[in-house]
Amino acid sequence: MLNRVLKDKLYCGLDIGANKLKVGLVQLKDGEPEILGAYEHPVHGFKDSCVHDLNEFSECIHQVMTELAAKTGVHVKDIEVGLDGNLVKIRKTSAAIPLVDRGNKVIAAGDVRKLNKQARLLGVKMEEEVLHEMPQTYLIDDINAAANPVGLYGRKLAVQSLMVVSDVDKAKNIIKSINHAGYEVRHIFFGSYACSHLLLTPDQRRNGCVLIDIGATVTSILVFHEGIIKYVHAIPIGGQQLTKDIALRLKLNFELAEEIKRSYATAVSSQIQEEEVLVKRDNAYIPIKHGEIYQAISDRLDSLIGQIDDSIRASNLYEYVGSGIRITGGGALLPGLIERIEEKTRLEVSLAQIQQLTPRNVSNAAVFATAVSCAHRGWQFQDQGQMTAQQHVDWGRRLINKVKELYFEYF
Numbered sequence: 001m002l003n004r005v006l007k008d009k010l011y012c013g014l015d016i017g018a019n020k021l022k023v024g025l026v027q028l029k030d031g032e033p034e035i036l037g038a039y040e041h042p043v044h045g046f047k048d049s050c051v052h053d054l055n056e057f058s059e060c061i062h063q064v065m066t067e068l069a070a071k072t073g074v075h076v077k078d079i080e081v082g083l084d085g086n087l088v089k090i091r092k093t094s095a096a097i098p099l100v101d102r103g104n105k106v107i108a109a110g111d112v113r114k115l116n117k118q119a120r121l122l123g124v125k126m127e128e129e130v131l132h133e134m135p136q137t138y139l140i141d142d143i144n145a146a147a148n149p150v151g152l153y154g155r156k157l158a159v160q161s162l163m164v165v166s167d168v169d170k171a172k173n174i175i176k177s178i179n180h181a182g183y184e185v186r187h188i189f190f191g192s193y194a195c196s197h198l199l200l201t202p203d204q205r206r207n208g209c210v211l212i213d214i215g216a217t218v219t220s221i222l223v224f225h226e227g228i229i230k231y232v233h234a235i236p237i238g239g240q241q242l243t244k245d246i247a248l249r250l251k252l253n254f255e256l257a258e259e260i261k262r263s264y265a266t267a268v269s270s271q272i273q274e275e276e277v278l279v280k281r282d283n284a285y286i287p288i289k290h291g292e293i294y295q296a297i298s299d300r301l302d303s304l305i306g307q308i309d310d311s312i313r314a315s316n317l318y319e320y321v322g323s324g325i326r327i328t329g330g331g332a333l334l335p336g337l338i339e340r341i342e343e344k345t346r347l348e349v350s351l352a353q354i355q356q357l358t359p360r361n362v363s364n365a366a367v368f369a370t371a372v373s374c375a376h377r378g379w380q381f382q383d384q385g386q387m388t389a390q391q392h393v394d395w396g397r398r399l400i401n402k403v404k405e406l407y408f409e410y411f
């Protein structure tokens with residue numbers, strides 16, 4: 001029983017990134033979620049967004065979970081999975097339903113559910129699975145836009161939604177690998193979206209805010225306004241391409257180029273361009289100028305920053321971004337990038353910080369935000385499953401509303 005209570009209070013998020021697996025553990029302490037730890041492990045058996053070796057990938061999951069257990073002293077069985085990058089697709093969808101043949105009626109919650117289901121069926125392909133469905137606006141009788149149409153009169157109801165989908169087979173193979181490693185999958189989230197719940201405050205989401213997640217292979221742009229997500233776009237550039245550019249230009253292997261990038265690369269041309277660093281290549285030390293490292297990544301960076309700016313403007317929400325830009329993901333740690341994005345977009349930019357949780361043992365929020373956020377979302381979802389005293393009251397109200405809806409529908 002004690003174990004059960006303890007188990008219920010632990011939530012583990014697993015962020016499946018292109019190069020690294022990251023895990024985050026959140027514990028509920030006195031009713032408040034707190035970060036217990038976060039760790040990463042290189043990915044093996046997973047390539048081009050697919051499991052390509054079940055045993056190798058399972059072993060990798062097993063290792064990162066064992067490491068987490070060793071460092072935190074607790075074991076978990078259930079995992080909240082975060083998918084990002086090329087594993088998810090964002091799509092717009094819309095649908096409309098007639099409410100009655102003649103006259104009008106009060107729109108019921110059931111009508112909205114039916115409409116959303118219709119939009120989901122129209123927006124998703126056979127081989128896809130819906131991770132999130134985000135209704136944007138409801139339109140009553142083609143003219144009246146409503147955030148929540150329940151209780152309003154109408155004859156026709158339409159919706160425009162954003163859908164986050166994932167390939168069914170790819171997701172199934174990931175679940176199978178996790179099961180193979182001895183764990184169960186509780187939920188699957190779009191990682192960058194899960195992040196937004198911990199990295200942005202409700203005020204920022206209401207005022208208008210952009211979250212940019214710069215991963216290894218993909219940069220995701222999420223624009224929030226009026227409290228909801230309004231626009232998502234993926235740019236196929238991430239930190240890995242910068243490493244490859246350094247490797248190619250300076251004729252280094254990927255690992256060494258990655259080390260150099262993390263230690264010496266900057267997004268702005270500095271005054272120490274002529275200064276040299278010594279790099280070991282083919283058993284000999286060779287000098288490389290700071291300027292050469294900067295030159296190696298400069299075109300790709302220009303392209304990334306340009307596409308970020310284009311994307312925010314293409315959202316048609318630029319003028320509503322009152323709370324500026326927050327950046328996250330490992331790629332966001334490149335020195336000078338914040339200033340470059342600020343200069344290009346003319347919006348205030350800062351590194352996103354984990355809000356609400358005590359950030360114990362998390363030295364690098366940009367890298368671990370997704371894993372920790374998935375764990376946190378897992379807790380929020382679990383929490384929603386249990387009826388609180390307030391929800392009992394709401395349940396009573398919902399029953400009364402249902403009776404009212406039926407009354408309006410038939411009389």
Ligand SMILES: Nc1ncnc2c1ncn2[C@@H]1O[C@H](COP(=O)(O)OP(=O)(O)OP(=O)(O)O)[C@@H](O)[C@H]1O
Nearest residue numbers: 017018019085215216217218239240329330331333
């Ligand atoms: N200090 C740093 N300076 C510059 N780049 C860094 C730094 N730390 C990490 N990165 C880069 O961040 C990238 C990894 O970021 P992250 O862990 O968010 O990606 P991921 O989640 O594995 O990828 P994706 O989300 O695309 O699947 C790598 O390309 C890495 O080189």
Ligand SMILES: [Mg+2]
Nearest residue numbers: 017084215370
């Ligand atoms: Mg990521």
